[in-house]
Amino acid sequence: MLGGIKNMKIALALGLGLMKVAEALPAFPGLSSSDWTSTGRALYFQTNEDSNAIVSVKIHDNGTLSEGQLTYTNGTGAREISAATNQTASPDGLSSQGSVTVVGNSLFAINSGDNTVSMFAISEDDPTNITLVGAPASVPGDFPVTVAASELNNLVCVGTSGARSGVSCAPYAANVGIGKMDFLRTFDLEQSKTPAGPLDTVSQVLFSADESELIVTVKGDPTSNKTGFVSVFSVTGAWLTEQPRLSASRIDSKLNGTVALFGFQQIPHSSKYFSTDAGFGAVIFSVDAARETSTLLHKQVIADQMATCWAAISPVTKSAFVSDPLVNHIVEMSLDDASIISVVNSTSSNDASGYIDLAAAGAYVYALSPGATEGSGAEVAVLSVSPGKEKSITQSFNVGSWAGTSAQGLAVFP
Incomplete structure (x- = not known):
């Protein structure tokens, strides 16, 4: 495990600093891979700079990328403190997956520097064209890092990792924006206002495929004998008769054998979730909807990993x-x-040391790489995963001055 707890903590802090949030994926059983090879139309990530902005990139039919637009969130980005160096974390200053989320024709992005969340409307004609809807909503917590939205319930929820850490939610409407955020369902992380990570922070919030539950992964800290856990909140209220809300109570399940649960996605047509763990590789866990408890099912060490953090499920490769x-x-x-199953070496196509988020669409997986050095542009790699062909990176698209070493999050429309 990274050659010992001390080395693990240093490696995590340097690499992490530290989904797209998954919608219900297409049915897998009885379908050939060719049935789901249509590509996405646009890809988004945030700059996470002082004046935070969303970079919108066009996706062509062959999966390649070209420039779209830069749209400001009217919020402020920020980066956590590295617990190993006591300096501002770079790259990956959020230690999370899901800082940008697409649900239906709406895009949500957190603003860690001013504790807000922004909402945008996505144009059907040109999905690189996004429009801010209403004002950014104030979050009653410190340092938001991840956001999830339920189109069925018109509910958006934000996870925070700072001194006031936890989950809070609000209703939203496509043409109005985000309503008032409710109370903070707290986690006892003992963090400062700007958290010292990456350990002991919130990793991701994600609605289940049926949108009846919100699942949250929270990292542990072996140096403090803290085991990471999975929290399950139910959605209450009948959506036809009253505004659905996230339950005030939750069930926390410690998954013994895990170190730093990170980004995760639901495995289609199951109650199982695939999650990375920055300490060793990845796991599969299940969620019992009736009891709202989680159980570790499988654990896999990636031998040459340093901090495996982000996950995307491809409907083509399953x-x-x-x-x-x-x-x-x-x-x-x-x-x-x-x-x-396979490993794609990307040294020749990526000037930075690795990738800090992933999203899958059609026969392609997109990977975000921050700028390798201050002043260099962030890049998005296009990994072709077409059935019957060797998996390879077919393009590494540089966004130039639009975004650099602070770039975060990755989401695809539709």
Whole structure:
């Protein structure tokens, strides 16, 4: 495990600093891979600079990318403190997955520097054209890092990692924006206002495929004998008769054997979730909807990893892909038992040390790489995963001055 707890903590802090949030994926059983090869139309990530902005990139029919637009969130970005160096964390200053989320024709992005969340409307004619809807909503917590939205319930929820850490939610409407955020459902992380990470922070919030529950992964800290856990909140209220709300109570399940649960996605048509763990590789866990408890099912060590953090499930390969900010590779893993299927070495196509988020659409997986040095542009790699062909990076698209070493989050429309 990274050659010992001390080395692990340093590697995590340097690499992490530290989904797209998954909608219900297409049905897998009885369908050939060719049935789901249509590409996305646009890709988004945030600059996470002082004046935070969303970079919108056009996706062509062959999966390649070209410039779109830069749209400001009217919020402020920020980066956590590295617990190992006591300096501002770079790259990956949020230690999370899901800082940008697409649900339906709406895009949500957190603003860590001023504790707000922004909402945008996505144009059907040109999805790189997004419009801010209403004013950014104030979050009653410190340092928001991840956001999830339920189109069924018109509910958006934000996870925060700072001194006031936890989850809070608000209703939203497509033409109005985000309403008033409710109370903070707190986690006892003992963090400062700007958290010292990456350990002991919130990793991701994600609605289940049926949108009846919100799942949250929270990292542990072996140096303080803290085990990471999965929290499950139910959605209450009938959506036809009253505004749905997130339950005030939750069930926390410690998954013994895990170290720093990170980005995760639901395995289609199951109650299982595939999650990375920055301490060793990846796991598969299940959620019992009736009891709202979580159970570790499978654990896989990636031998040459440093901090495996982000995950995306491809409907074409029916497998998961994971990335590491400190190792220039993308690893494909089984949804059955998390075993390793393939490894794509990306050293020749990525000037930075690794990738800090992933998203899958059609026969492609997109990987975000921050700028390698201050002043250099962030890049998005296009990994072709077409059936019957060797998996390879077909493009590494640089956004130039639009975004650099602070770039975060990755989401695809539709």
